[in-house]
Amino acid sequence: MNNHKNIDTVCPYCGSGCVITCTVDTETNRIIEAKGSPEGVNNEGRLCLKGLYGWDYLNDPQILTKRIRHPMIRKGGKRSPLVEVSWQEAIEYTAARLKAIIKEYGPDAVMGAGSARGPGNETAYITQKFMRAVIGTNNVDHCARICHGASVAGLSQSVGEGAMSVSIPEIEDAEVIFNIGYNAPVSHPIVARRIVKAKKKGCKIICVDPRLTEMGRLADIYLPLKGGTNMLLLNAMAHVMVTENLVDRDFIEKHTTGFDAYAEEIAQDKYAPEAVAAATRLDPDAIRKAARLFASSKHTVTLWGMGITQFSQGVECVIACSNLSLMTGNYGHYATGVGPVRGQNNVQGTCDMGLLPNQYPGYQPVTDEAVRQKFEKAWGCVLPDKVGLPLTRVPAKVLREKDPKKQIHAYYIIGEDPAQSDPDLPEIRRTLNAIDFVAVQDIFFNKTCEHADVVFPATAWGEHDAVYSSCDRRFQRVRKLIEPQGDCKPDWEILCLLASAMGYPMHYHNTEEIWDEMRSLCPKFTGATYEKLDANHGIQWPCFSEDPNDKGTQYLHKGAHFATADGKGRFYYFPWTPVKEVESPDYPLSLSTVREVGHYSVRTMTGNCRLLVDLADEPGYIQMNPDDCQSLDIADGDLVRVISRRGQTITRCQVSDRVSQGATYMTYQWWIGACNELTISALDPKSSTPEYKYCACRVEKIDDQKQAETDVKAQYAAIRSRMGIQSEGGLGHV
Amino acid sequence: MFNHIKTDPELCIGCKTCMAACVASHTGKALFAMKPNSFDFTPRVHVVYTSKITKAVQCQQCPKPRCLDACPFNCISLGEDSVVIDEDACRGCGKCSKACPFDAITMTRIYHGNTKGRPFRIVAYKCDLCENTEMGKPACIPACPTEALSLFVPKAAGSAGAKKTPMKI
Incomplete structure (x- = not known):
């Protein structure tokens, strides 16, 4: 068919970096089919179910939530409804709010969270540049904080x-x-x-x-x-x-x-x-x-x-x-x-691009004066020399910090949903409600949008060009497949508009311009030109030279010359530190969060893909040992209540003898059976990563199963309506 | 013996890609333009997880199928090269499913298509080797990320297979 075009791009799920050949109908502006490309070094023509069928969210079938198509602000202040406004109004409003907060409390009152998902490396670079050069803070981080x-x-x-x-x-x-x-x-x-x-x-x-x-x-x-x-x-x-x-x-x-x-x-x-x-x-x-x-x-x-x-x-x-x-x-x-092995499609890339409170792009420390001067010269501004805030420390800086000058007053969130993904959701909601100004840039309306003062509609994977880094350091080009609908803009363009409105003109014609600026500042990535990415099935960093013969690095530390200052690997001894919350008579079971194979991250994307939803849907499940189920008198498929010291949730019991007695497991993708209502916000003191893999809980039998089933359906309907979906649908067929 | 699909449990990782591919193949590309919940999700292959084994299970197209004998309504027949269930005629009694030694027949409620005027109908679904689909050959095999699935062709395997099978004395 004449209007069908095959385009090679990189899968938007997980860090494997699979290359997909998408067949696109240019007339109807839809993807017809996705197949694994034999050109993919890591996938050799194969894909998993998310790669094969996970592009369906671009059709916006509105199963769990729906695409954001226009900028929105709460004109009547906090808790008033979000109303659609023009780009100019949304940008001017946001610029004014951010400037006022910086003026009153200083730039470190602003926190930025970047996206390790669809936007790609160019947006990641612009995000940290925006936070550092325009806002003036190193308070910039992303979801690597809560995973790797x-x-x-x-x-x-x-x-x-x-x-x-x-x-x-x-x-x-x-x-x-x-x-x-x-x-x-x-x-x-x-x-x-x-x-x-x-x-x-x-x-x-x-x-x-x-x-x-x-x-x-x-x-x-x-x-x-x-x-x-x-x-x-x-x-x-x-x-x-x-x-x-x-x-x-x-x-x-x-x-x-x-x-x-x-x-x-x-x-x-x-x-x-x-x-x-x-x-x-x-x-x-x-x-x-x-x-x-x-x-x-x-x-x-x-x-x-x-x-x-x-x-x-x-x-x-x-x-x-x-x-x-x-x-x-x-x-x-x-x-x-x-x-x-990195979890999200571009979480390696967001680290590469310096979406971290302690490093510029290319893993260059913000505390190194020579490095800082290089970036100051390139960006034409004075940059902060103090390491910024990890995003998991935001609740403490909002709820427990007494000095208003040291609090976080603005939270700029791009392509992340802390109100679903972060530990101890009751605390996260209190935090988001207490912050003066929350801005969200996303493709889907999500739980965090419910707390946002402004929402910007971004283009999704498939609607823009970019470079992603796979988990094994391979930069690969991601291609635009279809034209975005409505008023969506690429994330980097939104940030450029905002920067310009705040008095720091930022303008790029395309992603390659951004990429080239980034390369000029990062020795490890300098050789990875777009041209070489195209010619070599992507390039694995480090790639120092633009010479066509420098094709990057397959494995690190060749000849055991390590990347440390003296070139040697270092041994460190550490004694064991126990977990922070153990089982007790009131909470006799341990809870660990795990993954669902057909779903991804906070599920805004896969929760809106027909086949993936049919394979696994709300309210998710808790995996339990048969003996524990027997003593609680619950059977496989029963709805149960799971309670921890933080909160509670309803989910389905899945009996499995692959699970040992006393231990339970919940996949973190569900909105009704949201395990993060239960998880603890205890952090690793060194990386500020939460202890998602261990807390104490108890499981309770629900006597009236029929009523519970009705309640779950009602909860699903309520979520869809809060996300702005007007049509019928959701759980089940009846 | 008919052609049938085999799963290597040493390669199967239980990811269910085969199940999604099965539905995509039988519903067709139109699926992605259909209203969610306006079609039935009826995979003809299922991933089974026991305490020790994970494996995609599908109809082995037995030459003397027990399901055929078990069906009280003669809805199951031997086709040219597979065991065929007449899904329109199926009354959903489940006897074939119980008779199957591989547990490869799934009784599923369908709410769309031919429900015979009722809100839903129960139908027996099993692997049909994608014979009546656009692709015309098993969709799960190329979809499997670990290449755990293969088409066993007895005619081709004939002589070699005979050598490998130990003779009972």
């Missing part, structure tokens, strides 16, 4: 680079995979593809997870540890390697520092597998076997996810993982190293 923030901090300390050292295709050539707190079959099916392929090639898999995940099922050694005891296990494995002399002396001597002091601590009897068996609930022999297997190969790849980072001891456990690779010589060559 600990990996960035921990690995930077350990080996000088916070990203995956290994690339996705290399996983398939690993001889041993140490998989801890990571469930690729659910979070990254296309990474799981490499893991199962590796297994077919003879690779041995060690899986550590309190729940028997798909990875656990496929593993050769499965270690079902008690949640919250990662450090004990990691130290015990290190203990075995040190005391059984399984370490690589030569590598340690040549390429690392701090081993002797570390080894002395680790060799203590308290870290013998037998000594940690009770607390970790693991078989000491299995720990020894796992340690020996890990150390047996120079192609051991360590993969971790939220099961390491979303604990109050996240950063230290990241370093403990890296220690194992360092002491066994598993860094610096093909098919080895570490993989903190």
Whole structure:
């Protein structure tokens, strides 16, 4: 058909960086079909269900919520309805409000949250530039804070680079995979593809997870540890390697520092597998076997996810993982190293672009005077020299900070939904209600919009050009597929309008202009021109030179020359720190948040895709052990009430003998069964990442199931109406 | 023996992409222009999770199908190269589903299409190898991200298969 066009782009879900070929009907302005592109280095022509069918939200079927098409402000002040206004009015209003707050309280009263999702790297760069150069603060952050923030901090300390050292295709050539707190079959099916392929090639898999995940099922050694005891296990494995002399002396001597002091601590009897068996609930022999297997190969790849980072001891456990690779010589060559596999499509990119309170783009510290001067010269302004606020500290800075001069008074949120994604939602709502001015830039009306004073309509993935960074540092070009409807603008354009209205003229003709400015300021990315991205299936950073022969870097730390100041990897010893809230008689069960394979993030996108909604929908479920269900007299599929010290929610019971007694699991995508009503806002002191993976709860039986079913339907209808949907629909067919 | 789809449980990660692909294939591309809830979500493949195994389960197209014998209304027949359920004739009694040794037949409520004048109708759904779809061949196989699914063709496997199967003495 003449009006059908095939366009290659990058999937907007997860960090795997799959290349998709989309067939677009240019006449009806719709996508017809998506297929995996053989050009995709990481996906080799394959896609998961989100890649194949997750573009449907561009059709705006209004299942859970609906697209924002026009700028809106609350003309009558807080709690008055949002009304549609012109772009000029919305921009002038926002500029005036922000300027007034800066004048009264100073620039550090403003917090900015950028988007790691659809907008891409160019918008991420403009977001941090806007916050730093126009507002004048380093208070800029994004969702890495609540996921892999600990990996960035921990690995930077350990080996000088916070990203995956290994690339996705290399996983398939690993001889041993140490998989801890990571469930690729659910979070990254296309990474799981490499893991199962590796297994077919003879690779041995060690899986550590309190729940028997798909990875656990496929593993050769499965270690079902008690949640919250990662450090004990990691130290015990290190203990075995040190005391059984399984370490690589030569590598340690040549390429690392701090081993002797570390080894002395680790060799203590308290870290013998037998000594940690009770607390970790693991078989000491299995720990020894796992340690020996890990150390047996120079192609051991360590993969971790939220099961390491979303604990109050996240950063230290990241370093403990890296220690194992360092002491066994598993860094610096093909098919080895570490993989903190990033969750969102561009969360690697938003870190790359300096959407962090302590770093400019290219991982350059805001506290380094020479770096700051370089950015001041380029941007023509004076920049703040103080590290900014992590976004998880916003509630404390609003609700508990007494000095108005030190409070946060304005929150500018781009493509994020803290009122769904952040821990302890009752506290988040109190925070958003107490902030003087909340601005939201998004593609969908979401829970945070309900607290916003101004809402800007942004273009979605598929409606603009961009570059995303995959989880293994690959910059890839993302293409516009269809024309945006209504009054939407690309996120970077909205910020440029606002900057100009605030007295700092910002103007770019296209994303390449932004990209080129960014490259000129970031040595690690300088060589990654659009031209080279097109010619090479994307470019993995670091890529220092524009020379066509510099094709980037497949794996980091080649030859074990680490990215630290002295080029050496560093050992650090940390004792175990228990989780912050344990089970008690009133709250006898532990709760961990997990993922639903067919849904993504806060579900605004996948919750509006026909096939994905039909596979799994509200009110979600809580996975529980059969014995716990029996003692509570609840059956599979029953609606149950889940209560913690923070709040409560209703969801469906899913009985599973893959879950151990006393532990429960809730996927975080649901709006009715919202697990973040229950989670605790305890933070890792080093990375400010919340402890989503552990808090205490209780589950209550609901006697009148029929009434509960009716209530859930009513709740769904109420959510849809709050999101502005007028048509019928939602849960169920009747 | 008929062609049928096989799942390798060592490769299956339980992601349900096959289920979505099945519905997309049978409903057609028009699905993405239809009002949500105006079509039935009736996957003909299901992912089963036991304590130890995860596996996509679909009809094995048995040469002597127990479901055929179990159907009291003669709605199941042997087609040219598969077991065929006449979905319009199906009365939803569920006997075929109970008889299936693979648990590959799912009784599903449908609210659209031919509901015979009632608000909904229960119909037996199972893998039909996408024979009557636009694609005409199984959609789940190319959709599977881990290549866990394959089409088993007995004729092609014939001689090789005979060698591999240990003889009972």
